[in-house]
Amino acid sequence: MSLTTTTHLNFRGDARAALEFYRSVFGGDLAVVTHKDAGAVRDGSEADQVMWGQVLAGNGFHVMAYDVPSHLRHDRGENSFFVSVRGETVEEVTAHWDELADGADIVVPMGPASWAPAYGMLKDRFGVVWVLDVVSEHSA
Structure with a gap:
C-alpha cells in the first residue's frame, strides 16, 4: 500500500481560472466537475463553479481545487499554507x-x-x- 499527498486549494469563484493557469505553467491534464455537473446547486449563480477540479501532469505535478459555495464560510487566512x-x-x-x-x-x-x-x-x-x-x- 502507498499513499500520496496532493495540495487541495479552496477558492471563492476563481478555481477554474486558477487551475487553467497552473496547467499553463506546469502542463498536464485539466479535469473539472461543476456544481451543476454533480447535481449540487444551491445557488444558481454558482452552478458553473468548480465542485472538484485538478491538474495532473506527467512530470509529477498535481493540484486539486474547488470553489467554496457561498453558503459555507471561507477565509483564506494569512500564511495558512504554501x-x-x-x-x-x-x-x-x-x-x-x-x-x-x-x-x-x-x-x-x-x-x-x-x-x-x-x-x-x-x-x-x-x-x-x-x-x-x-x-x-x-x-x-
Whole structure:
C-alpha cells in the first residue's frame, strides 16, 4: 500500500481560472466537475463553479481545487499554507517560476540560498503562496 499527498486549494469563484493557469505553467491534464455537473446547486449563480477540479501532469505535478459555495464560510487566512514545488535543476525550477510570477507579488526573489542552489517564494494572482526550490543534500 502507498499513499500520496496532493495540495487541495479552496477558492471563492476563481478555481477554474486558477487551475487553467497552473496547467499553463506546469502542463498536464485539466479535469473539472461543476456544481451543476454533480447535481449540487444551491445557488444558481454558482452552478458553473468548480465542485472538484485538478491538474495532473506527467512530470509529477498535481493540484486539486474547488470553489467554496457561498453558503459555507471561507477565509483564506494569512500564511495558512504554501504550495511547495521542488525540482532537480535550476533551469527546470526557474522556468516554472518565470510563468508563475506573471501577475504575482514576489515575496523572495528566485536565487541561490544557503540550503539550495535556487529558492524563491511568491504570492500568485489568486493569492496562493508558492515556494519553489531545487533539491539539494539539505532538502532531499
